[in-house]
Amino acid sequence: MPKDHGIGASPKRREDVRFLTGAGNYTDDINVHGQAYVHFLRSDVAHGKINKIDTSTAEGMPGVVRIFTGADFEGVGGLPCGWQVTDKNGEVMKEPAHPVLAQGKVRHVGDPIAAVVADSLEEARTAAEAIELDIEELPAVVDMGKALEAGATKVHDDLSDNLCYDWQFGTDTETTDAAFAKAAHVTTLELVNNRLVANPMEPRVAVGDYSRAGDDYTLYTTSQNPHVIRLLMGAFVLGIPEHKLRVVAPDVGGGFGTKIFHYAEEAFCTFAAKACNRPVKWTSTRSEAFMSDAHGRDHVTKIELALDKDNNFLAVRTDTKANMGAYLSTFSSSVPTWLHGTLMAGNYKTPAVQVNVKAVFTNTVPVDAYRGAGRPEATFQLERVIDKAARELGVDPIALRRQNFITQFPYATPVAVEYDTGDYEATMAKMEELMDIPGFAARRAESEKNGKLRGLGVNCFIEACGIAPSNLVGQLGARAGLYDAATVRVNATGSISVMVGAHSHGQGHETVFPQVVAEMLGIDESMIDIVHGDTSKIPFGMGTYGSRSLAVCGSAMVRATEKIINKAKKIAGHLLEASDSDIELKDGQFTVAGTDKSVAWGDVTLAAYVPHNYPLEDIEPGLEETAFYDPANFTYPAGAYACEVELDPETGKVTIEKFVSADDFGNVVNPMIVEGQVHGGIAQGIGQALLENCAYDENGQLLSASYMDYAMPRADDLPHMANYVVDHSCQTPCTHNPLGVKGCGEAGAIGSPPTVVNAVIDALHSGGHTHVSHIDMPVTPSRVWAAMNSQ
Amino acid sequence: MYSFDIQRPTSVADAVAALGTDEALPLGGGQTLIPTLKQRLSAPSVLVSLSGIAEIKGVCTGDDGALCIGGGTTHATVAREATGYPALAELAGNIGDPAVRNRGTIGGSLANNDPSACYPAAALASGATIVTNTREIAADDYFQGMFETALNEGEIITEVRFPVPEKGAYMKFEQPASRFALVGVFVAKYADGVRVAVTGASEEGVFRWTEAEKALSSNFAPEAVDGLSVSGDGMISDLHGSGAYRAHLVGVMTKRAVAAAH
């Protein structure tokens, strides 16, 4: 019998009641009395010198409150980068200024030049049209290869070139070269990890408010991490101390990473609220989102895999160019390095792994973390090159992977991280069972009867989640700690508010977190609510990303609940006239061990707040505890994925017929929510593999600037639920956090892109198109057709 | 959006009068025009809504057997009621999503003449007649290139008359993002010959593939198209496919339309 409450049960998501009935409270629902609206005038050229901005006519237009340009932000800090990467020569990365409004130059289409604050949005837009701009267009730097050529146009004139850093990591060159020299076979693959736009359903919004009475500010914003925004914006941009700045991220309609970062519009609205002495609101249009939300991925990679004569992996060497865009977004520098290089060992015991990454500035929107962040890029190249090697060597791709699996834990990889636990054989076997691999030949024959090709793709993946041990990331260049915090506030009647630093924007924390506390206390989940998303209400928190919420913030919540239990036992001991060490808590009752003497949870909580009969000399009244939790290591969710595609050889169109994931997330608190997270992640992975393509032309114009050209995955692009199987029954609990959980939010998006591409290549080979060894994502019908006809 | 006035006439005559003012534009379902206004790419001073005009709505059969569709009829209505011309009803039922189909109209679609739109293929392949408040225009004369038509300013499409073929089908290969036609081919077989119209492919907008028409007129079977091809020159080439790919799809979709014709 599955459990019906507590850890392991699948209660329906309680937050969905408000979301599905239109009762959510999103940032755009927040209107502050007297607010004005801002419209940003954005660059329509990718690169240009600002000769003149004349706002005089516009300032006289109806409704205009004030017009701001870069000049208004001289002396104000720029948007900071949260991670300093040190390159292979020991030099720190180049860190160009990132002004709130462009100063001197515009560097990408969408770069904000001026901001018009007016009584209404339409008036702001109309006034913006009257701003006279003289921008001298400069050659755009778009292609990363060209950006690195000697004499290339520079995105930032004050830097020596467009190279942000040249990073090398893992096994030294001599050892790596030696491994390649003795290899019996080397497989090489060049590939692109396509640029994506996250496209959360809710576009970004910011409302800045300033109170002269208290000289304090409130920013309402669509953020995954309000405390991080308070820190970055307060300390680095506007110079507002924490106690004068409240950041609220209410209901947020999806983030996928893109709402981690601190954006210019947030700083602008906060700044302008004081400057105009009026609240200032900005709501992004979808068109603006395409050119101002940080993009994801955009790596160009060459990977080489060396194998010995028995097909054991000897070495992996990668050479990647990673696009930073025009400026360094908050976590941009860490994505191609520490979130990517550290995963290049994959699930395999390859003794030598060397990762080389050049980060490049271009005249494009900044690129930063997007669901998976670095780990999908690592997984894609590794699992594609292994597949190619299997094909070149004529061996079974599953057997080749199996043979090279890491089987002993803990395992220290050549790329710094130590996997605490895992069982890759178990997930592989589970995947094989769920996919019915032996039945594939018959399914292929059936497809061929209908004139279609059928392909089977398999791969493994591993990710580092539960981000992150602060002392480790500090050594690696992080400018913040990555712990989290929770306060468990027990009220007099026994109901509980848990203030958590994690932010829920689709993950279902409001359902899952109470399941954990309810299990620990033996009380009903309905007595527990979580509070999140407001720096004035929660103790602290680094927010939600990197599949960290339950593993890190959940652990803080467990620690705080343990403190509650300890104190409650003392109170119960007093009430029962027994020693607290003899008190047991079960099903919401405190019992003296071995007796039938007990008090209920509610009696104890009431005593804490009405301390008439209470050990005041020993313990304080009240029942509220806070804990901060800093993880000892990352967590390492891993799994095996498979998919079957059908390919129409006449049109090149690929359809996913079946997808199977076998994941190991350690312990699972709410299976339904975990499955939903994986379904969603795989949908995004399939989107990347088949559909999504953020493309620029050579002038830096965004070609995929709306849904007319940027293809988001829709329900009918995905297999029917019966053939969309997500399994998490293989569980090796995390060894270092109290719940034994690893995180499940990114897995689907990390694991699935190579699955799809491997399947497409398999289908093409079965149809005799054996010259096709790779097709870059998205594997669109036209690309498949071109590849088939490329001989 | 810039500000504008809106008029809601209930007759074609009133609509025509309202359109006589400077910078007035007819508003059909608004599925193309409203996004254009929101992006401030168009600035009419008056919008003349056609959705209150009963006389240009609905589907009926004319004395000559042609299927007559009022210019203000929504895609959803056509999908539901054009049972006499199943290929046309199916085409309408695959335009956009339910919201688009419940607002968008045939008149708006033909007036707009998007090079990737579906209805132009049906109208051209059926040899339809575009009826306006002033005249009747043969489909062969009506489509004049991307977003270009024979309509004059202020002219309203009041009706579209489709001769019903013995057999017909529309095959749309969707552009993955917009789901408009990357290439769409409408094939219609009449007693006096076969007509084939292609949308989505050409930089000149919808066109007739006369070579295929000839071959299919003598043998209405997919194989008849074997060996025929259109040139990739002059075909749209974009993120979603090269001109050569589109040219290839014209052949594939034509065969599939012939195979599916009913």
Ligand SMILES: Cc1cc2nc3c(=O)[nH]c(=O)nc-3n(C[C@H](O)[C@H](O)[C@H](O)COP(=O)(O)OP(=O)(O)OC[C@H]3O[C@@H](n4cnc5c(N)ncnc54)[C@H](O)[C@@H]3O)c2cc1C
């Ligand atoms: C999400 C989405 C998906 C879509 N998918 C498809 C698709 O797959 N295939 C497809 O073919 N189309 C598609 N469309 C377009 C849709 O069919 C539109 O409805 C159509 O192109 C315009 O019709 P409308 O009635 O909305 O016209 P409007 O937007 O109101 O007007 C369009 C133009 O026509 C003029 N006009 C309107 N009615 C008349 C008339 N009776 N006489 C003269 N001029 C008139 C207007 O002045 C304007 O210039 C899609 C649209 C959207 C928003």
